[in-house]
Amino acid sequence: MAILGNIIKSFIQLKDTFSSEIEHTKAQAEVLKHLLEKAKDTQFGRHYKFEDILNADNSSEAFAKGVPYFDYNKINEEWWYKLHEGDVDVTWPGNPSYFALSSGTTGTTSKRIPVTDDMIEAIRQAGIKQVFALNNYDLPADFFEKEIMMLGSSTDLDEKDDHLEGEISGISASNIPSWFKSYYKPGEDIAKIDDWDKRVQRIAERAKDWDIGALSGIPSWIELMLQKVIDYHKVENIHDIWPNLKVYTSGGVAFGPYEKSFKALMGKPVTVIDTYLASEGYIATQVRPETDAMQLNTDNGIYFEFVPFQPEYINQDGSLKDDAPSVTLKDVELDQDYVLIISTVSGAWRYLIGDTIEFTNVERAEIKITGRTKFFLNTVGSQLSVNKMDAALRDLEAQFDTTIPEYTICAHRAEDGEFYHCWYLGSELKNADETEIAKALDASLKAANKNYKVARSKALKGVKVKVVAPEKFYDWNARNKKKGGQVKMERVMGEEKFEDWEAFILES
Numbered sequence: 187m188a189i190l191g192n193i194i195k196s197f198i199q200l201k202d203t204f205s206s207e208i209e210h211t212k213a214q215a216e217v218l219k220h221l222l223e224k225a226k227d228t229q230f231g232r233h234y235k236f237e238d239i240l241n242a243d244n245s246s247e248a249f250a251k252g253v254p255y256f257d258y259n260k261i262n263e264e265w266w267y268k269l270h271e272g273d274v275d276v277t278w279p280g281n282p283s284y285f286a287l288s289s290g291t292t293g294t295t296s297k298r299i300p301v302t303d304d305m306i307e308a309i310r311q312a313g314i315k316q317v318f319a320l321n322n323y324d325l326p327a328d329f330f331e332k333e334i335m336m337l338g339s340s341t342d343l344d345e346k347d348d349h350l351e352g353e354i355s356g357i358s359a360s361n362i363p364s365w366f367k368s369y370y371k372p373g374e375d376i377a378k379i380d381d382w383d384k385r386v387q388r389i390a391e392r393a394k395d396w397d398i399g400a401l402s403g404i405p406s407w408i409e410l411m412l413q414k415v416i417d418y419h420k421v422e423n424i425h426d427i428w429p430n431l432k433v434y435t436s437g438g439v440a441f442g443p444y445e446k447s448f449k450a451l452m453g454k455p456v457t458v459i460d461t462y463l464a465s466e467g468y469i470a471t472q473v474r475p476e477t478d479a480m481q482l483n484t485d486n487g488i489y490f491e492f493v494p495f496q497p498e499y500i501n502q503d504g505s506l507k508d509d510a511p512s513v514t515l516k517d518v519e520l521d522q523d524y525v526l527i528i529s530t531v532s533g534a535w536r537y538l539i540g541d542t543i544e545f546t547n548v549e550r551a552e553i554k555i556t557g558r559t560k561f562f563l564n565t566v567g568s569q570l571s572v573n574k575m576d577a578a579l580r581d582l583e584a585q586f587d588t589t590i591p592e593y594t595i596c597a598h599r600a601e602d603g604e605f606y607h608c609w610y611l612g613s614e615l616k617n618a619d620e621t622e623i624a625k626a627l628d629a630s631l632k633a634a635n636k637n638y639k640v641a642r643s644k645a646l647k648g649v650k651v652k653v654v655a656p657e658k659f660y661d662w663n664a665r666n667k668k669k670g671g672q673v674k675m676e677r678v679m680g681e682e683k684f685e686d687w688e689a690f691i692l693e694s
Contacts (some may be wrong), residue, residue: 277533332399342378405444425453487531492524493669495619596684604647612656
């Protein structure tokens with residue numbers, strides 16, 4: 187009998203019984219007040235007169251009017267650079283204990299995003315919320331005695347001056363509470379291995395020693411790790427090694443493109459729970475099985491604003507225009523894409539994180555990620571968002587009985603002077619008729635998106651498709667030092683990056 191598991195499950199159920207439902211708009215007002223009060227005497231707070239904003243009749247309106255939008259480059263050039271010169275109390279009291287390194291999806295130089303002790307605590311509280319939400323999934327008591335495999339970047343952080351640096355998954359894993367360490371796999375020694383391939387090899391070698399009940403990590407790298415374990419032990423599926431695996435906590439990218447290939451590695455159904463952990467903070471987590479949407483963490487150190495994702499508010503490079511209007515949680519609507527703006531306990535202020543979202547349930551503050559502000563393909567008026575592209579590829583998977591976990595696209599002007607959408611699809615499809623796939627893809631996008639259909643009759647000449655092995659995408663990430671971290675593959679590439687990608691494919 188799972189005695190410990192029953193105790194843990196009963197505690198979770200008891201906690202859930204005595205916990206009241208979060209009033210999200212009220213929680214957000216309290217978070218904004220806390221942020222402003224804590225940072226009012228920082229250099230940033232004095233410059234933007236946080237004291238006056240706090241005393242205003244409507245602090246959220248005064249905040250939106252008094253503080254401009256920032257993306258990473260702007261806040262780093264104007265404020266965060268001071269942190270690296272030894273300044274204190276810049277955008278948050280004191281100095282950050284960590285910097286999260288993130289190359290994002292489009293840049294080549296790593297961003298260095300401050301992670302304060304307050305943010306570490308906010309992430310910890312959001313993680314506890316996720317654990318208590320497991321009560322909604324009707325898991326058996328013995329699940330709570332199983333071990334959890336967390337696969338992210340190395341926890342061997344780099345020391346620099348008075349702080350540590352690494353990717354956010356490594357920072358988070360290095361701060362797990364002591365009581366959790368007996369559950370945590372692959373354990374501290376293996377997690378510190380910097381070389382991702384060597385780390386996964388050690389996991390494969392040790393896999394039979396562990397009783398894994400849950401997985402956590404980016405889908406593409408979880409899949410590679412599972413395949414390595416399966417191949418190493420010469421078994422049919424991962425449940426031959428970990429028979430009690432019941433939950434997978436996804437994150438970093440949308441799980442949809444990986445669902446079919448992920449299921450192929452399983453011997454029985456696994457509950458998938460989506461999360462939204464970025465270098466800037468723990469944004470949202472799925473809290474109930476009736477939906478795959480995620481609930482914003484409205485009471486854990488992040489204040490949210492939302493800008494309607496409309497062409498008149500967005501610059502060509504994906505940044506926001508200065509006069510783009512924002513709304514708070516109480517004024518959002520369904521069926522509207524929004525640019526996500528955050529202010530945090532790490533000293534990010536009205537910060538453009540780069541993602542677009544839509545609300546599926548306003549009262550519950552539940553969202554889905556719909557794309558990236560820079561990955562919105564509109565070169566010739568096609569207005570294709572990443573979620574529209576993902577949906578079209580799910581159609582292709584069904585039509586051609588395959589999996590397409592990876593892809594990238596570029597609006598490319600060919601030698602004839604015409605624009606084409608050039609797709610590279612990561613699939614194991616044998617003897618692919620790329621012309622037929624292109625026709626099917628084109629038809630699916632026309633049916634789903636009227637703007638695309640109009641573009642195809644005017645400036646967009648055609649669609650070209652090239653099928654390559656998914657490993658090519660993983661090798662590309664590895665070459666660009668993105669393997670195993672919290673990063674998104676470039677779904678939409680610019681011309682220069684696309685030329686590099688094509689050269690890489692030809693070389694390999």
